[in-house]
Amino acid sequence: MNTPVLSVDALSVEIPTRHGLLKPVDQVSWDIAKGEILGVVGESGAGKSMTGNAVIGLLDRPARISGGQVRLNGTRIDNLTPAQMRKVRGKQIGMVFQDPLTSLNPLLTIGDQLSETIETHLAVGRTEARKRAIAALDEVGIPAAKDRIDSYPFEFSGGMRQRVVIALALCAEPSLIIADEPTTALDVSVQAQVIALLKRICRERGAAVMLITHDMGVIAETADRVAVMYAGRLAEIGPVAQVLGAPRHPYTHGLMGATPLASKGRKRLAQIPGAMPRLGALPNGCAFHPRCPKAQDKCKSDPRPTVQDGAGRAACWFPMEDA
Amino acid sequence: MTLVSIKNLTRVFDVSKPWLNRVIERLPKRMLTAVSDVSFDIEERSVYALVGESGSGKSTIGKMVVGLLKPTEGTVEIDGTDLMKASGSEIDRIRSDIQMIFQDPFASLNPRWKVRNIITEPVAARGGDTKGLAEKLLEQVGLSAQDAGKFPHEFSGGQRQRICVARALASEPRLIVCDEPTSALDVSVQAQVLNLMSDLRDEFGLTYLFISHDLTVVQHMADRIGVLYLGRLVEEATPDELFSNPQHPYTKMLIEAAPKMDGYGREVTPPQGEIPDPINPPTGCAYHPRCPIAIARCSAERPPLATKGKGRVACFRAGEMT
Secondary structure, eight states, X not given: OOOOSEEEEEEEEXXXXXXXXXXXXEEEEEEEOTTOEXXXXXXXXXXXXXXXXXXXXXXXXXXXXXXXXXXETTEEOTTOOHHXXXXXXXXXXXXXXXXXXXXXXXXXXXXHHHHHHHHHHSOOOHHHHHHHHHHHHHHTTOTTHHHHTTOOGGGSOHHHHHHHHHHHHHTTOXXXXXXXXXXXXXXXXXXXXXXXXXXXXXXXXXXXXXXXXSOHHHHHHHOSEEEEEETTEEEEEEEHHHHHHSOOXXXXXXXXXXXXXXXXXXXXXXXXXXXXXXXXXXXXXXXXXXXXXXXXXXHHHXXXXXXXXXXXXXXXXXXXXXX | OEEEEEEEEEEEEEOOOOHXXXXXXXXXXXXXXXXXXXXXXXXXXXXXXXXXXXTSSHHHHHHHHHTSSOXXXXXXXXXXXXXXXXXXXXXXXXXXXXXXXXXXXXXXXOTTXXXXXXXXXXXXXXXXXXXXXXXXXXXXTTOXXXXXXXXXXXXXXXXXXXXXXXXXXXXXXXXXXXXSTTXXXXXXXXXXXXXXXXXXXXXXXXXXXXEESOHHHHXXXXXXXXXXXXXXXXXXXXXXXXXXXXXXXXXXXXXXXXXXXXXXXOOOOXXXXXXXXXXXXXXXXXXXXXXTTOOHHHHHSOOOOEEETTEEEOOTTTTOOO
């Protein structure tokens, strides 16, 4: 088997606070192969962004990686020094964040920002960098890239800015792209454009993409595999049609029931009782057990199991049967 | 019976630079038409939804319906009374019939007020009796009576939105304008709030004007949907008709572009272009530069909102797109 582009192995993140140690990410493991899009879903506070930040070494102190390994193309990157990590970031890992306006420097032209990244990571001169910057803008679908390269971010619309951010993430030709809620701030029609762009680039470049989002619809259309997170833990992972179509973990099942869907008509939405527990007060055993309709005594005490199910995994003692 | 009747509603904002800059830089005045000639009726005890992308004027219409903004032209009549022309006593009577729920439950509750005061404010402001009211309403929206003594920061996003719902219910309104009520909430919390809103509607015979950008939520909640594009109402129909047989090319594009939960590996041809600048909207039909079936007439003339079947649509080539 080929080495996966990104391999996250039992990754844990902890935040020491006055009230004790919080674990926003707890023993999360997954691989992303070349040319694959892994969708990471979960509600707010599930630890999706924290996992992404841990992978790229951008955890804000006092949060720190407390266990596990992150390997990029077979090389460990979780124990690098900040200086070494800076070389990896941008060069081997591209990043796209939610808000395109805050990810761009408002005082520099688009061209300067792209050229700077290209010159830093690839051994090319200024003229060549500019040429590549125009090519990168062309690739993400900015019309008349040659004329617009000297524009400032404020002269672009939201969708265009997000394209520029994607161009920035791509220009050093990374093997992994981490996209954290890349379409959340965008309108439906622009969102469709950005998703199509991400998919095309993943296919053409063979880059691996970790797509973090809370929108199940976006995941369904974009991702090859999906990882569902709950309270910092991986609840379920597997091929997208399997996880969304026939969820094994009761939490995924509940999420699907709570999503309004055309085919369900106007029936009442299924509710998951309660709310996600706070990190400081996680229940013992399975973190979902207080809200779970299938919970039994075993769930309250025993640590999470992992049930292999075909190409997927679910962390549940009593996984759902086929509906 | 028609509860809300909106006729030829238009709102223009002056977004010019300050006059001194205009004189020095010789700039013309800039006018932004947020809402342009929109007319629709809302039946009592129904849910009317407005959908559209950002800048389509949906929130501006919501604000004009509750009287937070004055229309530049046109009228909003609630139960036959025009809020802008009515006398003081009439306004007092109508005002308590209208309430609003906002998008961000973190910004729409005063952090220094106890939940009890927040909820009873719409009644207390009119000198009504508020004894036990907050406790009763809190239980109706699924919180506990003890929560009345707490402050907003002690609640999660979904619980705060429930408090907003309780506040909206306090004055026993007939119409509630909900501006993106679940957009800031997670899916599982959104389901709780949507279910609550449906239950309350059945229980109290409420009418909702439901403003959202999320097509699936709108499809789930609405009895009638109006689609807005650049401040214009382009199509109006029941959810079943709108989603099974959209007449306007924009509606069709919007429905196809929305991500589908069962669309595994679906390859969509993404829509072309973006929403144009509302300060200089295209001539004729505002959608014609992006429309795949536009003809010469579309750029010259603005299509009127004409009745077609059970709905209304503003397009010269309505239904011709396949």
